[in-house]
Amino acid sequence: MTPSQQTSAPRQKRGGGIRGREGIAGWLFVSPLVLILGIFLVIPIFMALYVSLTNWQGNGSPFTGGEGAQFVGARNYLDLFTRDGLTRSNFMQSIGNTFYYVLLVVPLQTILALSLALLVNNKMLKAKSFFRTAFYFPSVTSSIAIATVFLFLFSNSGAVNAFLGFFGIDAPQWFSDSRGLLHIMFGWVGVDNPAWAQGDILGRSVWDWLSGPSVAMCVIIFLVVWTTSGTFMLMFIAALQDVPVEVEEAAALDGTSQWQKLRLVTVPMIKPALFLVITLGLIGTWQVFDQIYVMGKGAPAGTTLSPAFLSYQQSFENFQYGSGAAMAFIIFVIIVVLTRIQRRVLTDKDERTPLFRSLRRGGRS
Amino acid sequence: MTAHSNRKIMSVALGATVAVGLTACGGGGFSGSGDAAPQNTAKGPVNLTMIIGSSGDAETNAVKAATAAWATKTGNTVEVVAAANLSQQLGQAFASTKPPDIFYTDAAQIGTFAKAGNLFAYGDQVKDAGFLPALVKTFTYDNKFWCAPKDYSTLALEINTDLWAKAGLTDADVPKTWEELEAVAKKLTTGKVTGLVIGNDINRSGAFIKQAGGWVVSEDGTKMTATSEPAKAGLAEVQKLMKAGVLKFNTDTSPSTGWGGEALGKGVAAMTIEGNWISGAKKDFPNLKYKVVELPAGPAGKGTLLFSNCWGIAAKSPNHDQTIDLVKSLLATDQQMKFADAFGVMPSTEEGAKAFAEKYPDSAAFVKGGDYAQGPVNLPGFNDVLAKFNSQLATLGKGGDPNAWLAELQKNGTAAIGG
Numbered sequence: 001m002t003p004s005q006q007t008s009a010p011r012q013k014r015g016g017g018i019r020g021r022e023g024i025a026g027w028l029f030v031s032p033l034v035l036i037l038g039i040f041l042v043i044p045i046f047m048a049l050y051v052s053l054t055n056w057q058g059n060g061s062p063f064t065g066g067e068g069a070q071f072v073g074a075r076n077y078l079d080l081f082t083r084d085g086l087t088r089s090n091f092m093q094s095i096g097n098t099f100y101y102v103l104l105v106v107p108l109q110t111i112l113a114l115s116l117a118l119l120v121n122n123k124m125l126k127a128k129s130f131f132r133t134a135f136y137f138p139s140v141t142s143s144i145a146i147a148t149v150f151l152f153l154f155s156n157s158g159a160v161n162a163f164l165g166f167f168g169i170d171a172p173q174w175f176s177d178s179r180g181l182l183h184i185m186f187g188w189v190g191v192d193n194p195a196w197a198q199g200d201i202l203g204r205s206v207w208d209w210l211s212g213p214s215v216a217m218c219v220i221i222f223l224v225v226w227t228t229s230g231t232f233m234l235m236f237i238a239a240l241q242d243v244p245v246e247v248e249e250a251a252a253l254d255g256t257s258q259w260q261k262l263r264l265v266t267v268p269m270i271k272p273a274l275f276l277v278i279t280l281g282l283i284g285t286w287q288v289f290d291q292i293y294v295m296g297k298g299a300p301a302g303t304t305l306s307p308a309f310l311s312y313q314q315s316f317e318n319f320q321y322g323s324g325a326a327m328a329f330i331i332f333v334i335i336v337v338l339t340r341i342q343r344r345v346l347t348d349k350d351e352r353t354p355l356f357r358s359l360r361r362g363g364r365s
Numbered sequence: 366m367t368a369h370s371n372r373k374i375m376s377v378a379l380g381a382t383v384a385v386g387l388t389a390c391g392g393g394g395f396s397g398s399g400d401a402a403p404q405n406t407a408k409g410p411v412n413l414t415m416i417i418g419s420s421g422d423a424e425t426n427a428v429k430a431a432t433a434a435w436a437t438k439t440g441n442t443v444e445v446v447a448a449a450n451l452s453q454q455l456g457q458a459f460a461s462t463k464p465p466d467i468f469y470t471d472a473a474q475i476g477t478f479a480k481a482g483n484l485f486a487y488g489d490q491v492k493d494a495g496f497l498p499a500l501v502k503t504f505t506y507d508n509k510f511w512c513a514p515k516d517y518s519t520l521a522l523e524i525n526t527d528l529w530a531k532a533g534l535t536d537a538d539v540p541k542t543w544e545e546l547e548a549v550a551k552k553l554t555t556g557k558v559t560g561l562v563i564g565n566d567i568n569r570s571g572a573f574i575k576q577a578g579g580w581v582v583s584e585d586g587t588k589m590t591a592t593s594e595p596a597k598a599g600l601a602e603v604q605k606l607m608k609a610g611v612l613k614f615n616t617d618t619s620p621s622t623g624w625g626g627e628a629l630g631k632g633v634a635a636m637t638i639e640g641n642w643i644s645g646a647k648k649d650f651p652n653l654k655y656k657v658v659e660l661p662a663g664p665a666g667k668g669t670l671l672f673s674n675c676w677g678i679a680a681k682s683p684n685h686d687q688t689i690d691l692v693k694s695l696l697a698t699d700q701q702m703k704f705a706d707a708f709g710v711m712p713s714t715e716e717g718a719k720a721f722a723e724k725y726p727d728s729a730a731f732v733k734g735g736d737y738a739q740g741p742v743n744l745p746g747f748n749d750v751l752a753k754f755n756s757q758l759a760t761l762g763k764g765g766d767p768n769a770w771l772a773e774l775q776k777n778g779t780a781a782i783g784g
Contacts, residue, residue, distance in 0.1 A: 057480070057481035057482070058456055058459050058460045058481060058483075059459055059460070059481050059482045059483055059680075060460070060462070060681075061460075061462075062460075067482075068481070068482060085777070085780045086749050086750060086753060086777040086780065086781070087749070089753075090749065090753070155620065155621050156616075156617075156618070156619050156620055156621035157619055157620030157621065173616070173617065173621070175616070176616045176617065176621075176759065176760070176762075176763075177763075178756075178760055178763075298752070298756060299756050299759060300756060300759055300760055301756045301757055301759070301760055302753065302756050313748075313749075314749075315456075316452065316453045316456045316457075317452060317456075317748050318477065318746065318748050318749060319456065319477055319481050
């Protein structure tokens with residue numbers, strides 16, 4: 001008796017008769033989708049994982065072994081963290097850049113999207129659909145097109161600098177300014193590359209890690225916040241419309257102020273939407289690519305490098321596909337870990353599960 | 366129980382899909398990387414695929430006409446594909462079992478392509494064409510001459526003749542040395558006009574390093590010389606001119622410009638350093654009047670940079686013989702002159718370059734540059750190394766220490782050479 005017969009036997013007994021075969025029929029019906037998802041999604045992921053364990057240089061198939069695609073174990077991963085060199089310093093710089101980018105973009109776009117949604121959801125507002133369309137418009141436009149427009153807006157003689165110049169403000173050269181925001185602020189209090197910041201973490205000095213987003217990166221942050229908040233506004237609107245009117249009336253009867261109502265009634269009621277928006281935000285921001293590709297490819301001085309762009313460059317420009325794939329999987333791990341942490345933070349205290357034990361359950365649900 | 370059996374069915378389904386996927390990806394063995402890929406000879410008429418990074422319709426049509434002529438003569442066929450993003454499309458093609466037979470290959474990529482085992486080294490079979498020595502050196506890596514140079518361009522000094530005359534300068538004032546360059550740049554810098562505007566990477570500033578008598582990599586490409594005296598002196602000169610306010614990078618001008626030609630055309634620069642593609646600026650700025658002269662000599666004499674593409678042949682192509690024959694037909698002087706007429710490139714052979722200089726005397730300075738030009742670094746893994754250096758160099762206008770950047774270039778380059 002084979003194991004599969006063993007396991008299916010009790011099921012048949014329990015369900016019995018006509019219902020017993022429902023499970024098999026169900027699998028039969030979903031099998032085309034499982035097959036398609038498997039071939040185009042699951043298998044490529046495992047293939048990429050395997051490539052990240054080889055030194056494949058893009059010549060021939062990476063799965064046949066041989067000189068051009070040796071299995072090197074975790075070396076690509078270890079090199080990214082431990083081997084002193086350009087690849088590590090670029091990768092660490094890209095992680096640093098993206099950390100500041102995510103740190104600013106996610107809260108800003110969430111707050112902006114929520115504010116817009118509250119505004120548009122206001123019963124007193126006239127021409128609602130006009131405003132909804134207007135706020136949503138940047139999200140439906142191609143990110144490449146918007147990035148190109150921003151290149152012109154923020155160029156040295158562009159509209160933004162002309163506007164600032166009108167008020168006598170000496171505007172920076174946005175796309176060639178590699179100074180970090182935090183470094184500029186340190187400069188205001190007279191701190192410049194001090195002795196306490198000379199320690200070395202993963203090949204970069206503490207001072208470098210503390211740079212903050214560069215001026216050029218700030219333009220990209222501004223652009224991304226502006227374009228994505230429209231999409232997230234829609235999600236918030238959908239959630240806000242689900243909040244029962246009675247609850248709001250009850251809150252009003254209890255004499256809450258507008259701010260209290262928002263903080264204690266509305267936001268807790270739309271928590272699932274908030275979770276969704278922050279999760280999508282975290283995932284999307286760590287993967288930032290197209291804006292980087294259009295607006296400078298890492299320039300100035302590597303301060304707009306992102307891991308996703310670096311992974312592309314490492315693979316398709318330098319033919320180091322293994323190392324490029326390894327970068328992609330490190331971003332994957334970062335995103336999973338951050339999403340777990342964020343989910344825990346947003347869960348009520350009594351429902352919390354330990355941070356990592358439930359990883360598998362989370363993955364399947 | 367149900368969960369258990371579900372998982373089992375799931376794993377069976379997954380197993381089946383994995384099996385399907387892997388069979389799909391099987392096949393396609395490896396030819397050894399790098400050394401001595403055997404020459405493949407297919408019999409009978411063959412269909413060749415050529416992939417090019419075209420500058421526009423003029424170039425695509427010229428290449429199509431040239432290959433069609435060869436095809437009719439020999440009974441083969443050639444399909445010409447103009448790539449949207451050549452390096453990416455080539456990367457994908459090399460991973461397949463049937464890459465294009467022949468393709469444009471940038472000199473800077475020779476090492477990377479050769480090391481990955483993508484190129485068939487056939488340079489020695491077409492050497493009789495009489496290439497410029499500098500070009501042969503540019504396409505030689507690991508002691509092999511990999512591919513036939515297609516054409517080349519060099520840097521020269523372009524001068525806006527209107528601004529030149531306005532500053533009271535004459536033909537006798539054309540700068541021959543760094544000191545003279547400094548003097549005329551100073552005279553030409555007034556108000557919104559900067560004397561000299563150049564691109565912000567090593568592909569322009571590197572010319573000063575060459576003029577100071579060195580380069581960032583040793584002649585034989587085995588060690589880094591980025592911290593040598595000439596390298597430091599070259600960048601120091603750029604920095605000196607910049608501090609004097611008579612030289613700016615194109616990204617630092619106001620309005621900022623995409624390249625030197627645009628700066629010249631918009632009148633924010635009186636001089637720039639570009640290659641023969643400067644003729645493109647004439648289309649964008651029909652009123653622009655300029656002349657082309659050789660770059661001024663540095664303390665170690667004349668020096669300029671050279672850029673080139675070659676006809677790369679895929680190691681995996683089954684039609685090596687036919688493809689080499691096609692290349693030979695494309696290298697003929699009259700064919701190269703047709704390309705020159707169509708889209709302004711300079712022929713890669715001595716004979717062709719001479720014919721070009723006679724036909725286009727205005728571009729003579731570019732041709733002369735071929736005698737003392739330095740090709741790009743063609744070692745594998747240098748893409749990142751130079752990108753890092755360029756991103757630092759671009760900030761020179763805001764201060765910074767070029768010697769520290771050169772030291773980092775030395776360190777990163779040494780690591781890349783070591784593999």
